[in-house]
Amino acid sequence: MHGMIELDGLTRRYGRTTAVDGLTLTVRPGRVTGFLGPNGAGKSTTLRMVLGLTTPTSGTVTVAGVRFRDLARGLRHAGALLDAGDVHAGRSARAHLTALARGNGIGSRRADEVLGLVGLDDAANRRVGRFSLGMRQRLGIAAALLGDPPVLMFDEPFNGLDPEGVRWVRELFRRLAAEGRTVFVSSHLMGEVEHCADHLVVIGRGRLIADESLNDFAARAGRAEVVLRTPESAALTSALVDVGADVRPDADGALAVSGVDAERIGDLALGLRIPLHQLTTRTASLEEAFMALTAADVEYAARRTR
Numbered sequence: 001m002h003g004m005i006e007l008d009g010l011t012r013r014y015g016r017t018t019a020v021d022g023l024t025l026t027v028r029p030g031r032v033t034g035f036l037g038p039n040g041a042g043k044s045t046t047l048r049m050v051l052g053l054t055t056p057t058s059g060t061v062t063v064a065g066v067r068f069r070d071l072a073r074g075l076r077h078a079g080a081l082l083d084a085g086d087v088h089a090g091r092s093a094r095a096h097l098t099a100l101a102r103g104n105g106i107g108s109r110r111a112d113e114v115l116g117l118v119g120l121d122d123a124a125n126r127r128v129g130r131f132s133l134g135m136r137q138r139l140g141i142a143a144a145l146l147g148d149p150p151v152l153m154f155d156e157p158f159n160g161l162d163p164e165g166v167r168w169v170r171e172l173f174r175r176l177a178a179e180g181r182t183v184f185v186s187s188h189l190m191g192e193v194e195h196c197a198d199h200l201v202v203i204g205r206g207r208l209i210a211d212e213s214l215n216d217f218a219a220r221a222g223r224a225e226v227v228l229r230t231p232e233s234a235a236l237t238s239a240l241v242d243v244g245a246d247v248r249p250d251a252d253g254a255l256a257v258s259g260v261d262a263e264r265i266g267d268l269a270l271g272l273r274i275p276l277h278q279l280t281t282r283t284a285s286l287e288e289a290f291m292a293l294t295a296a297d298v299e300y301a302a303r304r305t306r
């Protein structure tokens with residue numbers, strides 16, 4: 001129970017739009033869970049419901065077994081970066097954090113500690129309004145860490161970060177998970193989370209599409225495809241289809257074959273005396289697998305916003 005986020009049939013409707021549709025899942029401590037889905041999939045709405053900022057239409061969500069709203073001094077139980085722009089522009093970074101600390105019964109010394117943790121020590125007294133997007137993200141992460149909570153949630157934390165910032169954030173997330181915390185990180189890009197997540201939750205149109213370890217996802221996604229070239233495409237295609245393979249045209253006259261491995265294709269071609277000019281096994285990247293998994297939902301989203 002400690003540090004777990006539990007969603008049970010969590011649903012939120014806005015008029016005719018179902019932003020989050022019956023999500024049931026558990027986000028566990030000690031690992032980084034990537035929360036993936038195309039734009040508009042319902043990630044932000046879900047995170048807002050976890051924090052009690054949006055009321056579910058039906059279903060429940062608890063943090064460490066209780067509704068977040070019922071927890072006093074919330075920042076000590078869960079910290080979140082939701083919208084990095086949501087800060088008082090006229091305030092200094094330190095003033096922003098000490099105000100938050102005060103409201104949650106946290107000593108102001110902790111504000112300087114977290115500024116150090118996110119590398120903003122030198123900018124502590126600068127007005128937040130002058131901060132770059134990357135600096136705002138760091139400040140938002142500092143705010144999430146303020147209460148030293150067992151549960152941390154970050155909505156699109158990589159936005160606006162340069163490559164060094166991205167690497168730093170990934171390492172921070174890994175460290176926080178290694179300390180035994182629950183780390184739940186949303187993104188619409190697989191590439192941003194695949195280097196730091198242990199587990200993936202994928203949603204599309206508010207519905208759960210996948211909830212599995214990154215390794216399992218990679219194993220499933222990495223189904224090999226064989227690319228081949230032959231001067232006798234038609235004859236080989238028909239022989240491959242006969243043995244249950246799926247064959248489609250690839251770039252420059254090549255064929256992409258799935259369902260049978262390269263060895264079998266080579267043997268089959270030899271048996272039919274069909275020459276092969278190329279026989280290459282290719283595995284899909286995680287990004288490609290993620291795109292394929294959510295393609296239907298992206299099309300839906302594109303149509304819907306037209």
Ligand SMILES: Nc1ncnc2c1ncn2[C@@H]1O[C@H](COP(=O)(O)OP(=O)(O)OP(=O)(O)O)[C@@H](O)[C@H]1O
Pocket residue numbers: 014017018019020037038039040041042043044045046188
């Ligand atoms: N306050 C609201 N009023 C009406 N519709 C909303 C509201 N909040 C979200 N929605 C709708 O709910 C759906 C899910 O939105 P949400 O922001 O949760 O998705 P998301 O996965 O976080 O997307 P993004 O990556 O673009 O932020 C969208 O269709 C959005 O338009």
